[in-house]
Amino acid sequence: MSAYNFAYLDEQTKRMIRRAILKGLAVPGYQVPFASREMPMPYGWGTGGVQVSAATLTPDDTFKVIDQGADDTTNAVSIRKFFEKTAGVATTEETEMATVIQTRHRIPEAKLREDQILVYQVPIPEPLRFLEPRETETRKMHSLEEYGLMHVKLYEDISQHGAISTAYAYPVKVSGRYVMDPSPIPKFDNPKLEMEAIQLFGAGREQRIYAVPPHTRVVSLDFEDYPFEATKANHPCDLCGAEDSYLDEVIMDDAGNRMFVCSDTDYCRSRRKAGHQGRMATEGAA
């Protein structure tokens, strides 16, 4: 792949993306428009995250890609291979070893450090989009800090369903100013958005980059009498016994029997390696 520049994008494009990233970090939660490029993978499949990663990676980095928390889902494999080929960077499946982690739909269970960067793939960056389809309107609402519509939506949820019926991509307020879409992570992950690592969000098709700097206050929107609640399946992991990790539900047979396993495959693997065992650990060890 020597015909392509390091990490695929040309240096000029990377500089343009880095400027957008820096602006995003300077104004936490603000969506910075950037001239997203066509990437050799489809829009909606992580082109925003890939461009942010490409502009962030250096030859010394160790790169990890997860999709749904797992390193071995097909699209994670595809993106990891893309950077192995175009950047020649070291890759890993271990959260702890990685310096740049690109993710879709999850925040790793392990606590991230100051020297790590978490890059999110974002489909629809605008948290107000499904309340107001027009970009011209939503940009105005952000600039005026006019978030009444969002609170009305959450209120209507409660009046209709008795609870806020948003389970993923749960809106947050960043540093007391911008309402931000944390990408479609389950709301279980929302409390982790306050972390030591840099968080960068890339939306390729929608041409937006935004960021949450380390140690930034990130509050999930709620009401005093209906406080935000991070939920998960009420089970321990059937392989590693973890009670604190987000779980995937797997249908095992025609009778519809289920098992629950960590969605974060590296977390589950490292726990089992450390000797933790869940209900089906012996059978599942195969």
Next chain:
Amino acid sequence: MYVAVKGGEKAIENAHAWLAEERRGDKDVAELSIAQIREQLSLAVNRVMAEGSLFDPDLAALAIKQARGDLIEAIFLIRAYRTTLPRFGYSNPVDTGEMTCDRRISATFKDAPGGQVLGPTFDYTHRLLDFKLAAEGEVAPAPEGQPRSGSTPHISGFLKAEDILQDEPASDAAPGDLTREPMEYPATRPLRLQSLTRGDEGFVLGMAYSTQRGYARNHAFVGELRIGKVAVEMEIPELGFAIEIGEVELTECETVNQFKGSKVEPPQFTRGYGLVFGQSERKSIAMALVDRALRWKELGEDNLGAPAQDEEFVLSHADNIQATGFLEHIKLPHYVDFQSELELVRKLRREAEDRISPKEAAE
């Protein structure tokens, strides 16, 4: 028993191998060459160049071959390749008045300087399957005439001379570039036209058709449609003057639209404009209609709430590479989101049942 799903990597490799085999098809049938596609499927090549925003018939033909004839996939290949190319600079605006026209028709005047030239068109063919083609019949050469020399004036020029066609103010301002700057709304007309010319032919056609059927009708006449080659010139800083660096085939359509006048403009004809790479007639006419519909604001017309008048709606959904990518991404795993929805729905159902059941017990 559950075994963690490993082996995504192997599965991807195998899928690619199978795909390559399917692309080739039956090996007893001769393989298509790039030249065959370029020469014999030229309208497909044109569409790929137009929507891929890259004028290179050979690359477009290669993309069509690689994409197994899926034109949107081929356009995608071209777009992804195009972004990696360095920018040397911008050419001068092409002069379509100097086009060597293969086809040039006007629906508004029976004849005009430059004449009506039908050119290679399907228009008056009867759409009957030609079974002779199945037998690979060679074609007899078409009769040839003397090419006309000199430029072909635009029909709009004659109307403008009479001052009944709205004047388009000339500007030397450098137009924006939607491949280099993020789209922002409201967009300028150059950006709208850029978006439309690379927009999906089907989408632009549908939008144009909707205006004809009454959703912001702007009764369009094809003032002129011309297809042919134009020279591309570029200023070379070291030389200090422009030199011709090549030529491209273009289809240009100018519509003449009825206009009763508004608060700000007297009654006159107005224009829609379409310009597309290659012989892309349907696309350029559709583009001109949509361009005209999007100009309601500058002409002081009413916003009728029609889809084709809605710039943000039209432009943000016209790109088939964006659309197809996002549409098809729902094939990707969504276990995590679905799991959280599953739990929410279960919880809401439990609560709903709790609300109902005490009442039943009381009855």
